[in-house]
Amino acid sequence: MKAEEYQERKVEVLGWPVNLTSYRLGEVFHCKADNVSPGAALARTTGATREEAEKKALERAEQLLGRTHVRVV
């Protein structure tokens, strides 16, 4: 088994940069969303297609990022 069709792309979610990494393992597409600068994992999802896996990851990322409270300093 190998990761095939490996791809990384950056998107913005609620103003935060998000890195989407996706690839196929066998018949299943896997996607990981992380917040680019600190690099912490936000979501790990699977789907029958890349689009489905990415959509799930982005939905979860949006839920989590929506909880981030930005303060004025």
Add this chain to the structure above:
Amino acid sequence: MANYSHPETLVSTDWVAQHASDPKTRIVEVDVDTKAYDEGHVPGALGWAWNSQLCDTVRRDILPKAQFEELMASSGISNDTAVVIYGDNNNWFAAWALWQMKMYGHKDVRLMNGGRKKWLAEGRELSKDVPKPSRANYKATGPDNTLRAFLPEVQAALSARNQGMVDVRSPQEFTGEILAPPGLPETCQRGGHIPGARNIPWGKACNDDGTFKSADELRSLYGAEGIDGSKPVIAYCRIGERSSHTWFVLKYLLGYDNVTNYDGSWTEWGNLVGAPVEKGAVASAKA
């Protein structure tokens, strides 16, 4: 390898592909996301969970010595085994594991340059099989607390202003705009940074493919903020894993002798009653 001071602490994905089944070598995956290993890993690699196997699960601390010895023995690791650790997020918790292994005196422990990301991107073989190694004998030394900074040492360094302090979190965590990486739970009462700290986010030490930048690039990166090995350095982040990555860079890739990881980090400092906190950005060390 890229003129590093201790190139023996780093191996390439090619090296791992060729040596993963060597009897005196053990490959271990340590991820932030502990489900990543189950998805597929380097054939023959063990998986250690940072949040249950690499820390004291009762009090906040590194793995107690007896439990560390048990983890090594049950992983088939002897004192003379070459251990290669890799993981996601460009080896965050792989570096954390390496830091603990160094504290307990393991001589030959290395990181796989580029970590899990590079292995996947290169389309290398993955396995879901979990190895069952024969039990080994293991005797730890230490812990070597010269590799670790505790709160009193950080407070003393702050008072004396005689050490470099590197905050490796993101700029917005450093300024105090956010209290944790975006999307993660806030684990402190106050935002900001330890007064006098320089903000050099951990990720700046890495190339896009997850590998470490060259020694010249790293020397320039840290030197621009006054971190040049001429005085002791304390690295910190939120809980100590990102800073163990920077600790590895400063100690083994650049060869700075006196570098400690303050694993109490902002989760400790940002909750302390009366601790001095600086907010906002700071001027460049060059200014």
